[in-house]
Amino acid sequence: MDTGNTAWVLTSAALVLFMTPGLAFFYGGMVRSKHVLGMLMQNIFAMGLVSTLWAVVGFSLVFGDGGNGWIGNFDHLFLWDVTDLDGDIPGMAFVAFQMMFAVITPALITGATADRLKFSSYAILIGLWSILVYVPVAKWVFNGWILDMGALDFAGGTAIHINAGVAALAVVIVVGNRRGHGKEPMPPHNLPQTVLGTGILWFGWIGFNAGSALAANGIAAQAVVNTHLAAATGMLGWLLVEKVKSGHATTLGAASGAVAGLVAITPCAGFVGGASPLIIGTAAGVLCYLALAIKEKMNWDDSLDVIAVHLVGGVVGTLLLGLFADTTVNDAFDGLFYGGGLELLKDQFVAAVVVGAFSFAVTFAIAKSIQTTVGLRIDEDAEYQGLDQSQHAESAYTA
């Protein structure tokens, strides 16, 4: 048992936990005031439901040793007998850390489907999604065949961001656009909340990425620096293009760019060094801003840009790792720019495509099944009234 490593992983679990309420406020500020409690609720509810599912069965299905690269086993149901899972940190520290990843991943989807999901159906959606999509993908990427194939994902570029980004798209296609989308303005109701949420996400992401070293060592320190620099340059990249293309550097742009940089550095955090995080962050800021145009072109009401930020940001980071991975930072693989040839890039590409395709197909099936049985979407009156009153019988702001 290494007490230093254990302390850092336990601390990181708390940091990652904090990201989910951070995400709630990041998203909550961007919706209209009649939907803000609905958005906050969808996010914090994931902390309740997904944590429970993780303890009951999720952890065992991802990290139980099923003897294959596809799925775990049922040896650790209800977190039974996990004390010896990992070498120098307690199994329970790893359980706690990984639980927070399982919680925030489905919560990322809520930004795309804002203002129109029936709450009970949302609960079914993320419950099924956690078991049928997150569990297998996390197994493959962190502990299974995608890892064995040689693809790298330090903290969840494929398993979390591509996975959730593609799932968001699938649910948007099933549930349809908000009523009035494209016709009436739907501006953010409270950008200060969004900026606050961004600060919490940025802070928590330090634990998300550097905690993934599972040790208090040089790789974790490199991951802290990389994470912070990618957020910084993500912000600069986004603001630069935004200023050129639409005339102003906006607060929402600064927040969005920082998150885009954080998403892109996630798979790379413990594998790159030097100027690489600056390049990866800048690329994410620029490309994620440009990707905002995708939803307009396709008429997808990805309300808060989960595709542009998480899917595109996740793809940018996953592929750039194939170029920038550096064995002097972490003895895994060298990318194309460090003499490793094209092999890693090819593996990264395969991982991105497989995770994306699997997530889309299964998420689409889950959403369709819910839609045709209990319904996925609130009716027109409820949507006009807002999630807060129609789903929760509350109002966020009273005079």
Add this chain to the structure above:
Amino acid sequence: MKLVTAVIKPFKLDDVKDALKAAGSAGITVSEVRGFGRQGGHTETYRGAEYKIDFVPKVEVQIVADDGAVDAIVDAIVASAATGKIGDGKIWVTDVDRIVRIRTGEEGADAI
């Protein structure tokens, strides 16, 4: 008796209030309102998407007054609310049929 209604720029409210007090007004009623006129709205941009905001926030001030006091009140508002730029607002005066002070039941000029 008359009702004087003025729509003014919100940041001019304190100046207008002070001017009305100086002109002898016994009380005013203030509401936050939105509207459009020649000033038009403005544009906001969120993640590259432009929104035209047509309604401009304004403050509406209402004063009931004796017929003889109305001109002084209107002059006080014009002098205190004007910036010379578009969007300074408007003032209109209407007849009032009846006024009652709720506490005492007094009516007419006594209730102002």
